[in-house]
Amino acid sequence: MAALGKIRKRGITLVIIIGLGLFAFIAEEAFRSCEATKNQQRQQIGEVLGKKVNVQDFQALVDEYQDVLKMTQGIDNFSEDQLNSIKDEVWNSYVSEQIINHEAEQIGLTVTDEEMQTIMKEGRDPMLLRSPFVNQQTGRFDVTMLTKFLADYKKNATNPQLTESYQKIYKYWQFIEKQLRQQTLSRKYQALMANSLLSNPVSAKMAFEGQNQESDILLASVAYSSINDNDVKIDESDLKAKYNAEKEMFKQSVETRDIKYVSFQVVASAADRQGLMTTMQEASNKLQSGANPAEVVRKAQSQFPYTGIAATKRAYPSDIAAKLDSMAVGQTTAPFETKLDNTLNVVKLISKTMMPDSIEYRQIQVGGATAEAARKTADSIYNALKAGADFEALAKKYGQTAAKQWLTSAMYENATTMDEESKNYLNAINNLGAGELKNLEFSQGNIVIQVTARKAMVEKYDVAVIKHTIDFSKGTYSDAYNKFSQYVSENKTLADLEKNAAKSGFQVQERKDLFNSEHNVAGVRATREAMKWIFDAKEGQVSPLYECGNNDNLLVVALTKIHPVGYRSLDDVKDAVRQEVTRDKKFDQIKEKFAGVADIAAAKAKGARIDTVNQITFSAPVFVQATGASEPALAGAVAASKQGAFSKTPVKGNGGAYLFQVLKKGNRQDAKFDAAVMEKQLQQKAMQAAGRFIQELYQKAGVVDNRYLFF
Numbered sequence: 001m002a003a004l005g006k007i008r009k010r011g012i013t014l015v016i017i018i019g020l021g022l023f024a025f026i027a028e029e030a031f032r033s034c035e036a037t038k039n040q041q042r043q044q045i046g047e048v049l050g051k052k053v054n055v056q057d058f059q060a061l062v063d064e065y066q067d068v069l070k071m072t073q074g075i076d077n078f079s080e081d082q083l084n085s086i087k088d089e090v091w092n093s094y095v096s097e098q099i100i101n102h103e104a105e106q107i108g109l110t111v112t113d114e115e116m117q118t119i120m121k122e123g124r125d126p127m128l129l130r131s132p133f134v135n136q137q138t139g140r141f142d143v144t145m146l147t148k149f150l151a152d153y154k155k156n157a158t159n160p161q162l163t164e165s166y167q168k169i170y171k172y173w174q175f176i177e178k179q180l181r182q183q184t185l186s187r188k189y190q191a192l193m194a195n196s197l198l199s200n201p202v203s204a205k206m207a208f209e210g211q212n213q214e215s216d217i218l219l220a221s222v223a224y225s226s227i228n229d230n231d232v233k234i235d236e237s238d239l240k241a242k243y244n245a246e247k248e249m250f251k252q253s254v255e256t257r258d259i260k261y262v263s264f265q266v267v268a269s270a271a272d273r274q275g276l277m278t279t280m281q282e283a284s285n286k287l288q289s290g291a292n293p294a295e296v297v298r299k300a301q302s303q304f305p306y307t308g309i310a311a312t313k314r315a316y317p318s319d320i321a322a323k324l325d326s327m328a329v330g331q332t333t334a335p336f337e338t339k340l341d342n343t344l345n346v347v348k349l350i351s352k353t354m355m356p357d358s359i360e361y362r363q364i365q366v367g368g369a370t371a372e373a374a375r376k377t378a379d380s381i382y383n384a385l386k387a388g389a390d391f392e393a394l395a396k397k398y399g400q401t402a403a404k405q406w407l408t409s410a411m412y413e414n415a416t417t418m419d420e421e422s423k424n425y426l427n428a429i430n431n432l433g434a435g436e437l438k439n440l441e442f443s444q445g446n447i448v449i450q451v452t453a454r455k456a457m458v459e460k461y462d463v464a465v466i467k468h469t470i471d472f473s474k475g476t477y478s479d480a481y482n483k484f485s486q487y488v489s490e491n492k493t494l495a496d497l498e499k500n501a502a503k504s505g506f507q508v509q510e511r512k513d514l515f516n517s518e519h520n521v522a523g524v525r526a527t528r529e530a531m532k533w534i535f536d537a538k539e540g541q542v543s544p545l546y547e548c549g550n551n552d553n554l555l556v557v558a559l560t561k562i563h564p565v566g567y568r569s570l571d572d573v574k575d576a577v578r579q580e581v582t583r584d585k586k587f588d589q590i591k592e593k594f595a596g597v598a599d600i601a602a603a604k605a606k607g608a609r610i611d612t613v614n615q616i617t618f619s620a621p622v623f624v625q626a627t628g629a630s631e632p633a634l635a636g637a638v639a640a641s642k643q644g645a646f647s648k649t650p651v652k653g654n655g656g657a658y659l660f661q662v663l664k665k666g667n668r669q670d671a672k673f674d675a676a677v678m679e680k681q682l683q684q685k686a687m688q689a690a691g692r693f694i695q696e697l698y699q700k701a702g703v704v705d706n707r708y709l710f711f
């Protein structure tokens with residue numbers, strides 16, 4: 001009872017304690033839920049039609065496409081620009097696919113397996129002709145080759161020696177099949193849109209006349225530029241009225257931002273250049289004195305390796321190749337600068353000779369229990385061949401086919417490294433005559449080579465190249481960084497940055513309408529962190545200092561304006577609106593001036609310039625030399641006028657106001673109307689118009705592109 005009494009006395013306290021405990025539990029669960037949601041959001045690269053796009057899923061698509069390009073183009077590594085291009089292509093393709101699939105699903109449009117089989121049996125699609133399953137004799141896609149491959153792939157799926165190569169081809173085929181199905185669906189949808197735009201004989205006749213009915217006119221023109229802008233009075237109400245009338249022109253579907261920035265590129269100092277020049281001069285002297293070129297090039301840390309293999313001009317940088325024809329064998333250049341790639345260079349032409357660009361050869365590889373045993377076997381093979389033995393028969397004896405193969409210069413002359421055995425192997429093939437044999441000894445055995453044919457004799461050069469970027473030293477970069485850092489730290493606002501830029505040796509630049517889909521800021525690579533800051537900042541904020549570029553650029557950014565999705569404000573577009581209003585008011589002045597004018601002579605008396613303009617058609621805007629403008633409205637007005645008629649109402653053009661008299665009107669003499677041909681042309685135009693439907697659908701798809709947060 002005493003215990004119950006104590007509980008009653010402290011009831012309120014206990015309720016509070018229990019309540020706080022429950023709140024803490026609920027709050028913890030809510031925090032975990034929010035954190036999980038945030039983690040999911042951090043992985044979202046974008047959104048299409050309300051569907052979130054996960055960064056891992058997108059990266060898988062990028063990796064897939066990279067593998068395809070590596071296989072089809074023989075590329076192992078991509079530059080930053082190439083990777084950006086690949087990511088853009090994959091993103092645009094993904095968005096288009098999602099939009100088309102959504103629209104097709106709405107109307108029940110599909111691509112059946114039977115349709116796919118028909119396409120593959122016909123084998124005419126360009127995508128199929130880029131596959132590995134093209135019959136070399138017919139030049140067409142061969143579905144039986146595909147069927148055989150798929151059967152072999154399934155059979156050899158567990159064979160580790162074949163799995164990797166088979167997997168590459170199999171994945172490539174999966175990519176082709178997926179793209180082919182999507183491409184077919186897009187074509188069907190586009191055809192559906194195009195076929196909803198019908199043509200008929202009446203529209204065909206009108207189109208023919210628009211293209212072929214020509215008019216010659218006397219043109220009276222007054223250019224807007226003849227009226228001084230200061231003589232045109234514009235007030236705020238004029239601007240607002242014009243803005244409201246043309247508001248749709250100023251609508252944007254993607255947010256953009258305006259920035260001002262200071263970008264400073266660190267360059268080599270005079271001391272840095274002199275230090276490099278000393279190194280290059282020493283290398284030049286050593287090459288000239290006959291030192292081992294490979295050793296000199298290596299010690300000088302040249303960007304261009306020396307392999308000791310003669311190569312065609314295309315293997316060398318363009319600035320080096322340009323020197324070769326004017327150099328004598330054995331000559332070494334003094335250090336020279338190439339501004340295009342910011343390098344100092346030294347070149348020694350070691351030899352120059354005519355050699356085949358393509359060589360056909362065959363070989364027998366000889367191994368043994370020991371290196372000595374391999375050499376003895378190779379000697380016996382070589383002697384037998386020299387005595388007239390059949391090459392293929394001997395090769396077959398040692399379990400080889402000795403199939404003939406071609407070696408081209410392009411297959412080896414861009415190698416970045418070359419070991420001694422590879423060098424000896426290539427030199428042997430290059431220097432053997434047709435029918436000649438060579439027994440080459442290697443650490444792992446021997447190779448007996450026979451050259452069977454030599455084609456396309458070209459000039460080849462053995463050249464030692466020392467190419468070195470004119471780079472800045474650590475001290476130079478440190479001085480530049482300290483100077484820029486001090487400027488940024490002392491100027492916390494945009495006003496201060498602009499006020500003190502010149503005295504610090506910097507320049508504030510401006511960029512309007514930056515999109516988050518761009519890959520860099522201010523044309524400087526490696527600025528993703530700056531891009532993320534820009535699209536997270538508030539107007540007026542100044543960024544921290546960014547080190548970017550090729551570790552040679554310093555950047556600070558100020559966000560000046562945010563342009564959200566929707567209509568641009570009048571302030572944003574006031575200059576463009578003012579130009580439109582100015583043109584309207586100038587036209588009104590000219591129109592008033594032309595009041596009562598009934599012929600060309602009267603127009604001339606009012607100050608108009610008179611010109612004869614020939615061969616005006618409705619379908620092509622006429623270019624007026626007097627005003628320097630293309631004038632679709634004038635072409636339309638002329639087409640609607642009869643021969644001999646005078647336009648008493650001035651035509652409002654892009655560059656001026658016009659009155660005209662039609663002198664002559666008629667069809668081109670060589671033009672003959674064919675309703676079927678014109679209807680086909682109109683259908684083709686309808687197909688092109690339908691091809692632009694994706695732009696309209698894109699606007700409605702709610703596309704969000706946040707790739708800048710990840711790449």
